[in-house]
Amino acid sequence: MKVKRQKKVQRYLSFYSNNYGFRQPYQILVDGTICLAALTNKVTLKDVIPKYFDSNVKLLTTQCVIIETEKLGRAVYGAMLIVKQFPIHQCGHKDKPLIGSACLASMLKGSNPNRYIIASQDRELQNLVRKMPGAPLLYLHQRVPTLEHPSPASINSVKNKNETKIGITDYQEEVLKDMKKHVFGETTDRPMKRKKKSGPNPLSCLKKKRKVGSDSVSVPAPSGDEKAKKKRKRLKKKLVTTVTVGMDK
Numbered sequence: 001m002k003v004k005r006q007k008k009v010q011r012y013l014s015f016y017s018n019n020y021g022f023r024q025p026y027q028i029l030v031d032g033t034i035c036l037a038a039l040t041n042k043v044t045l046k047d048v049i050p051k052y053f054d055s056n057v058k059l060l061t062t063q064c065v066i067i068e069t070e071k072l073g074r075a076v077y078g079a080m081l082i083v084k085q086f087p088i089h090q091c092g093h094k095d096k097p098l099i100g101s102a103c104l105a106s107m108l109k110g111s112n113p114n115r116y117i118i119a120s121q122d123r124e125l126q127n128l129v130r131k132m133p134g135a136p137l138l139y140l141h142q143r144v145p146t147l148e149h150p151s152p153a154s155i156n157s158v159k160n161k162n163e164t165k166i167g168i169t170d171y172q173e174e175v176l177k178d179m180k181k182h183v184f185g186e187t188t189d190r191p192m193k194r195k196k197k198s199g200p201n202p203l204s205c206l207k208k209k210r211k212v213g214s215d216s217v218s219v220p221a222p223s224g225d226e227k228a229k230k231k232r233k234r235l236k237k238k239l240v241t242t243v244t245v246g247m248d249k
Contacts, residue, residue: 009052009054012150015150016134019154021115022136023115024056025055025056026053026056026057026117027058028059028060028116028117029119030045030083030119031061031083031104031122032076032080033079033120033121035069036076037121039078039079039082041143043143045059048144049119052145059087060086061083062107063094064091064098064103068097101128104118104120105129111132118138119138120137120139129151131153133153133156134154137151
């Protein structure tokens with residue numbers, strides 16, 4: 001069996017296990033129609049169904065189903081031999097046998113408290129099972145057993161139960177992931193890069209340039225040689241002035 005198909009089966013079984021309490025071994029009620037389909041397609045139900053589920057299962061039938069196949073005669077003689085191979089589950093219709101589809105439908109009792117999986121090719125029975133919450137449906141697609149996707153009745157029932165609860169179920173989370181992949185395509189979950197703390201702006205660390213002609217510019221003090229030159233100039237100027245005054249007298 002393909003890996004994709006097996007994962008799908010396990011996902012559906014997980015839905016019923018988490019929300020409706022299904023446990024191994026799974027009880028599968030078989031009717032005459034699926035036995036006839038198995039005979040036509042040369043499939044052995046005892047072999048393919050346990051392999052398909054990859055779990056412990058119990059293939060069961062009821063007395064009503066056996067009586068129905070016996071009454072139909074030679075047309076379903078091979079299906080009658082197949083259905084008689086399975087253990088008989090008490091259905092409570094011993095005194096007044098029902099047709100096979102009505103018998104299996106009555107075993108569900110509205111909410112399927114005993115957690116049966118219905119295996120049938122009967123279209124009317126299939127439609128009835130789809131309307132019952134928590135009732136899985138199994139049928140043959142040519143030679144391949146197929147567990148049908150949980151019905152809207154089952155999903156809505158779980159949704160109503162979880163309205164008062166916080167969070168979502170594992171199955172709903174998987175459905176949301178599939179929807180995101182379908183809408184947005186495959187996405188890789190890459191961790192977001194954190195911004196590193198950067199240092200101060202290097203431009204803000206530059207020293208401020210001093211303005212030319214500002215009052216803050218300091219004038220260098222005169223050196224010792226410059227002081228002596230100025231003193232000589234003052235003495236020379238004073239001597240010249242004295243000589244000039246003496247000549248005028």
